[in-house]
Amino acid sequence: MSDNLRLTLRVWRQAGPNVRGGFETYQIDSISTDASFLEMLDVLNEQLVTEGKDPVAFESDCREGICGTCGCVVDGMAHGPEMGTTVCQLHMRVFRDGQTITIEPFRAKAFPIIKDLVVDRDAYDRIQAAGGYNSVNCGNAPDANSILVGKDDASDAFDAAACIGCGACAAACKNGAAMLFVGAKVGHLSMLPQGQPERQQRAIRMVTQMDEEGFGSCTNTLECEAACPKEISTKWIQRLNSEFMRASTTSRHH
Numbered sequence: 001m002s003d004n005l006r007l008t009l010r011v012w013r014q015a016g017p018n019v020r021g022g023f024e025t026y027q028i029d030s031i032s033t034d035a036s037f038l039e040m041l042d043v044l045n046e047q048l049v050t051e052g053k054d055p056v057a058f059e060s061d062c063r064e065g066i067c068g069t070c071g072c073v074v075d076g077m078a079h080g081p082e083m084g085t086t087v088c089q090l091h092m093r094v095f096r097d098g099q100t101i102t103i104e105p106f107r108a109k110a111f112p113i114i115k116d117l118v119v120d121r122d123a124y125d126r127i128q129a130a131g132g133y134n135s136v137n138c139g140n141a142p143d144a145n146s147i148l149v150g151k152d153d154a155s156d157a158f159d160a161a162a163c164i165g166c167g168a169c170a171a172a173c174k175n176g177a178a179m180l181f182v183g184a185k186v187g188h189l190s191m192l193p194q195g196q197p198e199r200q201q202r203a204i205r206m207v208t209q210m211d212e213e214g215f216g217s218c219t220n221t222l223e224c225e226a227a228c229p230k231e232i233s234t235k236w237i238q239r240l241n242s243e244f245m246r247a248s249t250t251s252r253h254h
C-alpha cells in the first residue's frame, strides 16, 4: 500500500559552469512511496515552474537503470542509499515521512558541472572512444556457437559489460579515480576472443586517456564498488593493472 511523504529537499543549484552554486531548500508534499526519485524531482519541478522559478536541471533518459545518465549524489551517496541501484530506479519508499534529503551533482575534477545536478561526463566517452571497441572486421553476426567461450569467461565478461559508464565510481572516490570504469571496459573485452587482436593497445590507450582527463589514482578504498549501481567488482581494477603492465612490457620489447 502506498503512503504519502512530506519532505524537505536541499538541492544544489548552480546556474552554469563558472558561477557559484549553493544549496536551496524546498518543501514538497504528497509524494507517493510508489514514486521513483526522478518522479519526485519531476513533481518538484512542476511546483517550481508554477511558482515562476527555474526548474532543477537533472539528466535522465531510460529511467530503467541502463543508460547511466541520471547519476547524482543523494545524502552523500552516489546514486543514493540503495545498493546496486541507479537514481532512476531508486524509489521513494526507502525514505521516511518528514525526512530531509540532500541532493548534489557528482563531484569529480574530470566531471565539470554544467548546471544544477547535470555534470559533463564526456571524459568517460573519450576514454571509451580511445580503445573500448573492436575495429577488426568481424563480418556478419556468426552463429552463437561458432566461437566457443568458456562459461566462466563468458560470465565474467558479462559482469564487466554490465558497467553503464554512469560516473558513480569516480564521483564516490576521494581521489576521483576512474579505475573501476576503465577496468570494467578493458576487462570485458579482454575476456573474449573478439577482444584479443587489440587487447594490448586498448589497455594502453584507455589508461593514457584516463590520465589525460585528470582522474586521480586508485588507493584501494573500494568506495567505487560500494557506489556502483551495477555492483562491478574491484577485481577489474586488479585486472586492469595487470593488463596495462603486460601491454607496456610487451610494447617496450617490440
Ligand code: FES
Pocket (backbone or CB within 6 Å): 059, 060, 061, 062, 063, 064, 065, 066, 067, 068, 069, 070, 071, 086, 087, 088, 089
Ligand atoms: S535514466 Fe538511464 S540509468 Fe537512470
